Amino acid sequence: MPRTFFVGGNWKCNGTAQSVSALVDTLNNADLPAAGIVEVVVAPTYVHIPLVQQKLRFEIAVSAQNCWVKGNGAYTGEVSADILVDLGLHWVILGHSERRSLLQESNEFVADKTVYALSKGLNVILCVGETLAQRENGDTMNIVNDQIKAVADKLSPSDWTKVVVAYEPVWAIGTGKVATTEQAQEVHQQLRSWLSDNVSADVGAQTRIIYGGSVSAKNCNELAGAPDIDGFLVGGASLKPEFVDIIASAKNRASA
Numbered sequence: 001m002p003r004t005f006f007v008g009g010n011w012k013c014n015g016t017a018q019s020v021s022a023l024v025d026t027l028n029n030a031d032l033p034a035a036g037i038v039e040v041v042v043a044p045t046y047v048h049i050p051l052v053q054q055k056l057r058f059e060i061a062v063s064a065q066n067c068w069v070k071g072n073g074a075y076t077g078e079v080s081a082d083i084l085v086d087l088g089l090h091w092v093i094l095g096h097s098e099r100r101s102l103l104q105e106s107n108e109f110v111a112d113k114t115v116y117a118l119s120k121g122l123n124v125i126l127c128v129g130e131t132l133a134q135r136e137n138g139d140t141m142n143i144v145n146d147q148i149k150a151v152a153d154k155l156s157p158s159d160w161t162k163v164v165v166a167y168e169p170v171w172a173i174g175t176g177k178v179a180t181t182e183q184a185q186e187v188h189q190q191l192r193s194w195l196s197d198n199v200s201a202d203v204g205a206q207t208r209i210i211y212g213g214s215v216s217a218k219n220c221n222e223l224a225g226a227p228d229i230d231g232f233l234v235g236g237a238s239l240k241p242e243f244v245d246i247i248a249s250a251k252n253r254a255s256a
């Protein structure tokens, strides 16, 4: 089965009620490729989720940017997967590099969150990626393989149908310094091989591996043409009308 192109908009800690409504209007009025060509998910802040759910066209799903590692309880400031499910959400982003670096989320912790979120029925956008120093040391694949292994060790092969892997090199996030198509394709292809060798051939073939890091309307079409790039996780540009052009790049994808 071909892998459906996937474009996520990670709005991070941004937005006002007014700007979020304007962004939703832009998406609602856009001419998007059909659902069979591209799956689109946007991740507003927790606070803006209900507003987006009320207004956004049904073809675009809403995601949380994070969730707690366990269920409800005495965890001040956290939001559990149970609460997200109760709200009607189907997606959560886990392991984003900003949480790994700013909040010291370990591979183990991200893996435990993934297990819990999946157990509640959520789909997970699992982020992995290396820093510039790690890349320059030639450690890229060790780092991303360790990040994915921590999760794979706790999942069964069937869980992977509910996981999208987002390769987001830290040095490309919010820097305007996008990975070249060759750099991204190389990591995606190796991640896919890792999944094939260590989980199953099916999981390797079917898991969507999307790229994130300074994706824009200018660079998305070339990236979308690479055989192992199954879509994007977009930060800054997902807050602008150009997100519509990035979604449309699904038409450029290499046939899987």
Ligand SMILES: O=C(CO)COP(=O)(O)O
Pocket (backbone or CB within 6 Å): 010, 096, 168, 172, 173, 174, 175, 176, 212, 213, 214, 215, 233, 234, 235, 236, 237
């Ligand atoms: O972190 C990202 C998406 O999760 C990427 O952010 P930018 O697109 O702003 O580089």
